[in-house]
Amino acid sequence: MAERLTDIGPPKYDKFLPPIIKENYGKWLYHEVLKPGVMVHVSETGDKLFTVRVGSPRLVSTEKIRNYADLAEKYCDGYLRFTSRHNVEFLLTREENIDPLIADVKGLGHMVGGIGNSISSIVHTQGWIHCHSAATDASGVVKAVMDDLHEYFETMKLPGKLRIALACCLNMCGAVHCSDIAILGIHRRPPRIDHTKVKKMCEIPSVSASCPTAAIRPATVDGHPSVEVIEDRCMFCANCYTVCPAMPMNDPLNDGISIWVGGKVSNARHEPMFSKLAIPFIPNNPPRWPETTDAIKKIVELWAANANKYERMGEWIERIGWPKFFRMTGIKFQKEHIDDFKYAGLTFKRSTHLTY
């Protein structure tokens, strides 16, 4: 075989940096948000770099990427970058190009925003488009939620930053557990075991070992070496299904969405926090998931109306207390809200600091 290149690694980043960045690398002095979605970084050298941030559905066609490339060439000498939340950022040196670029971006059906006290694009996973363990879709839910909240992308009228993330199962590839609002697909029934296939497709000791609650035991069923599940112990994590395709979890009646609130990763003000359960279950209702979008919009607007300036959702809830959060949102507090996994007691209220 001809020479085969391997382990070359990614292109070195400086290959793709615009000259203004190479010249001012590490010399940036400050930045200002000029208007929604547009900021300028000013260097010690006096150079100015403008950024226009454009929202994206993350799932993009090559045709759209070529559109991005064309715009970068037309307005930015061919330079652009993406963000950790899958937005596109056009990097401009000529201020007069900002408005024409924005006009062209809108012509493509995309929005400019997501900087400052706003919502950014929703980080999400693959859902029914591409993953075997999805309890809900990802792109569709995200599209419906963003249609509802887009004004908070295009403006900076929220009290603080709003970070929403979606993961379509408890694997949380999208790692949602530290978001202001986390949309998490959940299963609610134990795996259905295809006893004729377990031996063929799965390694039984690994399957038993995969269960965090030791709910799975080897068993012979109808003459087949297989496994059984102690259903009381199952918390529907789908870990077994990942190890053993003969134990599918997906189920149209029992799969759906849970909503978690009040997490953050940034260290600004409050330390990073996990998101906490707000709504245990909402049925999947494609194509537009109205119950989910309504619930999210309600929580966002309540926070927006009541939080102090710069207060992230979790900081606001911590200040007012969870009982008040449930009273204000009208969300019913129920058994599922009380933790019953490891060290659950650490989450019980252990003081009389209460509001009435």
Next chain:
Amino acid sequence: MADQIPNTPKLDELEKGPWPSFVKEIKMAAKNSPMARDLLGVLELSYNEKIGHWKHGGIVGVMGYGGGVIGRYSDMPEEFPGISHFHTIRINQPSGWFYTADALRTLCDIWDKHGSGLTNMHGSTGDIVFLGCRTDALEPVFEDLTKAGFDLGGSGSDVRTPSCCCGPARCEWACYDTLALTYDLTMHYQDELHRPAFPYKFKFKMSGCPNDCVASIARADMSIIGTWRDDIQMNQDEVKKYADNGLNIQRDVAGNCPGKCMDWDGNELKIENEYCVRCMHCINVMPKALRPGKDRGACVLLGSKAPIVEGALLSSVLIPFWKPEPPYEDLKDLVETMHDLWCEEGKARERIGEFIQRVGMGNFLEEIGLEPLPEMVAHPRENPYVFYEEYYEEDDGDEGEE
């Protein structure tokens, strides 16, 4: 294979509304790609049935690599032959996700030639994701990619594709060079990236400051987050300008300071830097007036993960302050020690954070040769069940013996 774009009344609903639509993206690709047409077909079915139609991956990949490709097969290959195989290819992105238009077009050309025309820019791991590749096209895609200077990223139980914020390239707050460290680690760990040999995945994420724009503290086994040790740099004239422009410095800046170390008398801002916890809030609010100090470096944290298997963890402090200096041998030596220990003692699918929970942080530190420090804990233990490992008998230890 669908030779025309199928009817998708449910999905069409998601072409409506102001936010850009992924359905439009699939339809754009479907003009040229039978795979994208079949994807529309199966997705419409999922929208009707409220259930997915993908099977487990199995092992697929390119020759010599164990990672970088995630196998994906349809459970309805007869109805949707175009997506009977629909594997994900993860391509290692340039640090900070900077591109030229030409580089993007090169990637598009390769993908239009071999695949579905659909991508994630980017996957949440940070990689460029080519979505939907047939098994027989994997090698040709790989060959074209490497010719163009791109390589695969990680998947499986290996070092996952390291990623970072834009750092000093476009952020005045970067306390170290996130792009340089990310590139260096990516190149250093090529073998570990492409040939899974760990108990489970291992992620590095580099953020330039405590704002942590890549969510490193929540998503990386090793989270390297920039910070500084000396005083916040201050420009009193600019502080005053913020006040003159209507910022309520006492309430909105000092009032939110977790260190409770700021004082604004209406004229001058004072910071007792000794008590500043370097949270970034005041700097975020007044970027023209305040900057991180000059003695910059990073805090190295360890162990975050999503719930699977034992529950979610955030990374916790391992090295309170580290000066990242190429070639970063000190960090690499430490990582190697940790990897050796975890590979030796870790269970299958046990992330390093879970491993530490199981064996105890104290024992872990002893094994990797780090001293325990008060910065590593929120507070000392509350429970009195201490596992002392040695005890003495009456006759032991006349001083200096043994």
